[in-house]
Amino acid sequence: MWLMLGGCLPESATLVVEDRHNFEFSSSVYAAQINIIAQEDALVDWSGLQVDMLGNTIDGVVEKISVLLFPRLGTEEVLFGLSNETLRQSDLSGYVEYWPEEEEFSAPLTDFSMQGTYVNPEEHLLADNGSYLLTFSSSPNVTHSMAFFHPAVDVSNNFIEIKSESASVDYEIDLVNVEPIVVPDAQRWLMDWGELTQSGTDRPLNLNQLDRIQILGTQSSLEEVELEFLRMESLAEQLYEANILGRQSIPLLELKDPLGASIEDFDPSLQWIVALRCSTCVNPAPLFVGVLIQE
Secondary structure, three states: OHHHHHHHOOOOEEEEOOHHHOOEEEEEEEEEEEEEEOOOOOEEEEEEOOEOOOOOEOOOOOOEEEEEEEOOOOHHHHHHHHHHOOOOHHHOOEEEEEOOOOOOOEEEHHHOEEOOEEOOHHHHOOOOOOEEEEEEEEOOOEEEEEEEEEEEOOOOOOEEEEEHHHEEEEEEEEOOOOOOEEEOOOOOEEEEOOOOOEOOOOOEOOHHHOOEEEEEEEOOOHHHHHHOHHHHHHHEEEEEEEEOOOOOEEEHHHOEOOOOOEOOOOOOOOEEEEEEEOOOOOOOOOOEEEEEEEO
C-alpha cells in the first residue's frame, strides 16, 4: 500500500523561497564599555563568562577572541550596525585575534595578532582612535559575547573583565503573520532561495552571506517559538542542517540530523521552520526564517 502511494507522488518539487515568506525582526544589542590606559598593555579575562548573550550556558568555552577597530564609528553606531546589518568592511581599519588554549581564560592584548603582526600598545592602543570591539566566539563562528574597550589618558585600569552580563540582545519578531512556504506532496524536495533580496530586518540581503540552512520541527506553537526565537534549536524535536556557502538552492536530502539521517517527510504533528543563517555575522539572528506548511 505504501509503495503504491509513494509511486503516485510527484518525483520532486521545488520550494521557492521569496521575501514575502521572511519573518519580521528588529533587535538591539548591548555591550559593556571598559576604559583602559592608552598605549599600555591590558589583560583580557573571560573566566566569568558562563552564559552567552542569548542566555545559553557556554561553560567558559571560547575558541577565538577578536578585536575589531572601527576608527570612524562610535559605540552606538557600531551597535546599531550589528543590530541592523549595516556594517561594512570599509568601516574597519584593524583586526587581530587570539586562540586560547584549553582551560585558558585570560590573555594580554599583546598576545593578539593577525598574520604574524602582534598588538603594539604604543602604536595600536591610542586614545580617541575609534571604537575597539572585543568578540568571543566558538565554532562554527558563533558569537557568545562582546564588549568595547576604550584606551584613555585619564584612567588607571588595565584589566578588561568579561562577564555573562557583558552583552545581551533584545528583539521583536513576527513569525505568526508571515506567508508560509507551502510544501507540496513529493518524493523529494529542492529548496531555492535565489530570489531573496531582503533580510528579516528589511535590509538588503547579500546571498553570499548565507552559509547554513536549518530545518526544524517542533511541538511548540509559533507564538512559543517567538518567545524563544534566538534559542529555537532548543525547541526542536527534529533538526536538519547543511552548509550552503556559495549556493542558492539545495536538495533537502542533503540536510542531516545529528545522527546523519536525511529529511524523508514532514511529520504533520510538528510545526516546521526553515532558517538561513550567516555564521560570520555578529548578530545571532538568522537572515531568513520561514514557516513550512504541508499542502
